[in-house]
Amino acid sequence: MDNEELAAEVAKESVPAGMPQLDFSSFPNQIFWLVVALVVTYLVLSRLALPRISAILAERQGSIAGDIAAAEEYKLKAKEAEAAYEKALAEARNQAQKIVGEARAEIKKDLDAAIATADEKIAARAAESEARIGEIRAGALASVRSVAQDAAAEIVAALGGKADADTVAAAVAARVKG
Amino acid sequence: MAETGAEHGEGLSFHPMDQFIVKPLFGDGPVHWYTITNVTLWMALGVVAVILLMVTGAARRSIVPGRAQSIAELTYGFIHKMVEDICGKEGLKYFPYILTVFLFILFANFLGLLPMAFTPTSHIAVTGLLALVVFVSVTVIGFVKNGTHFLELFWVKSAPLALRPILAVIEVISYFVRPVSHSIRLAGNMMAGHAVIKVFAAFAPLILMSGIGVLVTPLSIVAIVAMYGLEVLVAFIQAYVFTILTCVYLKDALHPAH
Numbered sequence: 001m002d003n004e005e006l007a008a009e010v011a012k013e014s015v016p017a018g019m020p021q022l023d024f025s026s027f028p029n030q031i032f033w034l035v036v037a038l039v040v041t042y043l044v045l046s047r048l049a050l051p052r053i054s055a056i057l058a059e060r061q062g063s064i065a066g067d068i069a070a071a072e073e074y075k076l077k078a079k080e081a082e083a084a085y086e087k088a089l090a091e092a093r094n095q096a097q098k099i100v101g102e103a104r105a106e107i108k109k110d111l112d113a114a115i116a117t118a119d120e121k122i123a124a125r126a127a128e129s130e131a132r133i134g135e136i137r138a139g140a141l142a143s144v145r146s147v148a149q150d151a152a153a154e155i156v157a158a159l160g161g162k163a164d165a166d167t168v169a170a171a172v173a174a175r176v177k178g
Numbered sequence: 179m180a181e182t183g184a185e186h187g188e189g190l191s192f193h194p195m196d197q198f199i200v201k202p203l204f205g206d207g208p209v210h211w212y213t214i215t216n217v218t219l220w221m222a223l224g225v226v227a228v229i230l231l232m233v234t235g236a237a238r239r240s241i242v243p244g245r246a247q248s249i250a251e252l253t254y255g256f257i258h259k260m261v262e263d264i265c266g267k268e269g270l271k272y273f274p275y276i277l278t279v280f281l282f283i284l285f286a287n288f289l290g291l292l293p294m295a296f297t298p299t300s301h302i303a304v305t306g307l308l309a310l311v312v313f314v315s316v317t318v319i320g321f322v323k324n325g326t327h328f329l330e331l332f333w334v335k336s337a338p339l340a341l342r343p344i345l346a347v348i349e350v351i352s353y354f355v356r357p358v359s360h361s362i363r364l365a366g367n368m369m370a371g372h373a374v375i376k377v378f379a380a381f382a383p384l385i386l387m388s389g390i391g392v393l394v395t396p397l398s399i400v401a402i403v404a405m406y407g408l409e410v411l412v413a414f415i416q417a418y419v420f421t422i423l424t425c426v427y428l429k430d431a432l433h434p435a436h
Contacts, residue, residue: 018195019195019198019369020195020196020198020199020200020301021198021300021301021302021303021365021369022302023199023200025208025209026200026209026215026217026303027303028210028211029200029209029210029211029212029213029215029217030200030217030298030301030303030304031211031303031304031307032211032212033215033217033218033221034217034221034298034303034304034307034308035307036221037221037222037224037225037282038278038279038282040225041225041228041278041281041282042274042275042278044225044228044229044232044233045228045232045274045277045278045281046274046278048233049229049232049233049236049250050232050254050273050274050277052233052236052237052239053232053236053250053251053254054254055239056236056239056240056241056243056247056251057251057254057255059239059241060241063241
């Protein structure tokens with residue numbers, strides 16, 4: 001079958017079909033059933049479906065609004081609780097600060113007292129030691145002089161001189177001083 | 179598509195308009211106004227679908243909605259917002275009817291996309307009545323709410339005085355053309371899309387008859403898929419357009435001043 005034959009066949013087959021849309025004999029039927037369908041749909045929607053759906057939507061709106069209000073309230077409460085907690089914390093911190101301060105002052109007082117006593121003791125000991133050292137020094141000086149006099153007199157006697165004690169003492173004193 | 183299957187081997191059969199024929203569902207008699215026809219069947223399926231979505235879907239009334247309830251609520255909110263935005267609070271009185279029209283057209287369009295289905299909204303008798311109901315009720319509402327002030331709709335105050343009579347004539351004509359364009363837009367879109375799909379479908383069995391079918395058959399199948407996708411979009415958009423125009427016309431009736 002070539003194309004021209006096919007085209008002829010196609011042309012033969014497609015008899016000019018009128019538009020069924022313009023077949024007025026079917027109009028009453030269509031209009032009747034359309035009216036039935038529309039009335040049924042309208043009644044079902046307006047009596048049953050729409051009140052139900054709008055009720056659902058309103059209920060949801062209400063519950064959402066309620067939930068938001070409740071959440072707001074909880075938020076407020078949480079804020080209050082937080083403020084109370086902050087306050088308690090600050091108070092506790094103050095208290096602790098005070099206690100620490102008191103303890104520190106007490107310790108300082110004790111310490112100061114202890115230091116003062118220790119200082120006193122040390123000063124007393126030092127003074128005592130000083131006095132002892134002075135005594136020892138003076139004693140030592142006196143012994144050195146008498147040893148020197150004796151030694152000088154002995155040396156003079158050994159050299160065959162006659163040493164009178166006063167002269168020797170004066171000479172030793174001059175020497176020791178120098 | 180059944181007839182093309184039966185006839186292949188002899189030649190292609192083009193009956194793109196056969197799908198729109200109104201025929202009795204039982205028997206072969208004449209179509210009286212009360213006859214149960216394919217119109218009855220597909221409108222009934224549409225009504226059932228609406229009930230399944232809007233009534234059964236929301237039956238559980240849960241605060242946190244499931245899938246079906248979400249869609250029901252979305253649909254409700256979508257049209258409710260449309261009516262309120264365009265017509266204002268006064269328009270909400272007519273919301274149930276506008277939603278009825280939207281859902282009826284939407285499901286008629288979508289169900290009509292099923293293979294072998296019949297599409298009530300592809301018929302001018304159906305869309306014409308829908309548009310006429312809107313036209314007549316909008317006109318009545320306009321006169322009842324505004325009295326003779328409703329005629330100010332045709333008297334464009336913002337235009338220069340000399341132009342107003344001419345504009346009035348144009349406005350009156352456009353007002354009366356509204357139901358025509360309103361209905362033909364929907365029926366035409368549905369009919370054209372379905373007919374085009376059918377034409378492509380008629381080309382599909384060509385591979386069984388001719389060598390050129392190797393080329394034509396895949397092309398026509400791709401074209402059917404593409405057209406079908408487009409038709410799904412059109413099915414929604416036309417329902418939306420019909421509804422939004424209804425709202426716009428209603429707004430004119432409620433607030434006629436330009």
